[in-house]
Amino acid sequence: MAKVVTMGEILLRLSTKDYKKFIQADEFEACFGGSEANVAVSLAMLGMDSAYVTKVPDNPIGRSAVSTLRKMSVDTSHVSYGGDRLGIYYMEKGSAVRPSNVVYDRAGSSICTAESADFNFDKIFDGADWFHFSGITPAISKSAEVVVLEAVKAAKRNGLTVSCDLNFRKKLWTTEEARRVMPQYMEYVDVIMGGREDAGKMLGFALSKENKDDTPNLEAYEKMFRDMVEMYHFKYVISSLRQSHTSSYHDFSGCIYDGKNFYTAKKYEISPMVDRVGGGDAFAAGIIFAILSGKETKDVIEFAVAASALKHTIPGDANLSTVEEIEHLVKGNGIGRVQR
Secondary structure, three states, X not given: OOEEEEEOOOEEEEEEXXXXXXXXXXXXXXXXXXXXXXXXXXXXXXXXXXXXXXXXXXXXXXXXXXXXXXXXXXXXXXXXXXXOOOOEEEEEOXXXXXXXXXXXXXXXXXXXXXXXXXXXXXXXXXXXXXXXXEOHHHHOOHHHHHHHHHHHHHHHHOOOEEEEEOOOOOOOOOHHHHHHHOHHHHOOOOEEEEOOOHHHHHHOOOOOOOOOOOOOXXXXXXXXXXXXXXXXXXXXXXEEEEEEEXXXXXXXXXXXXXOOOEEEOOOEEEOOOOOOOOHHHHHHHHHHHHHHOOOOHHXXXXXXXXXXXXXXXXXXXXXXXXXXXXXXXXXXXXXOOOOO
């Protein structure tokens, strides 16, 4: 069984109930999540040997976060303990024409203050096949930026495939800051993925043309992907394709380029949407699982898109779908009939 290591920040998520605005809320629903943690959980659900690396405070909240991962069969043996606090994010779920809203409270969290000495990356990557990180982690602090660079160098030194989900977050840093930081990792990355604007915001690759009706211009995506491979020699370039009609109704698909062929997956209409958070992480986990499973390129993107579509129907941060459920949807069984 292939082993995948992910690294990032796990946070306490506090969400308003019943689509209330923050100002209306007198209670919150609590769970733990974070981009790379979500990928680790999703991979464990798919049967992969999944390990997660982070730093959390040595207190009941930090240990609760780790326990949540452990009960989902994620290996947490390389988690470092220390620092003062676990990061928090507050989630106000949107509905119809009102967008969702996230407020971060993560400054000074344990992973923000982590240093390379907190992690023995050669030991962490011993026996592993794949390392995954996102652009969120280097955005949280200068020290996290340095730790990520040490991690990707160690991953390549140990022969791992490295993937990066660009995940630009404007509430964490500016485009200028992202473009200064992210290119330093790209020489170590084999599989790059992101959403519609991520490559432009973080690496300076923009779509040459966008359709006026907001539908994806596939020719422009293919050209951009070819340009990215020419510059950084990625093995795969992948993007989700999302059209947001309202907060509750999205069309979702994706496209992939493997250096030779460009494929687009079928589109799913997701309405009503249960939880938007974690859709990209489910997509990333689907990509990793499908590549490691030896799927053809066109099947890789179909599997990842179906995995993400299912995540949008599940509350919380992580995708809890199985391989069988995803494959069932890929085969066209998405009408929602009761399984008896």
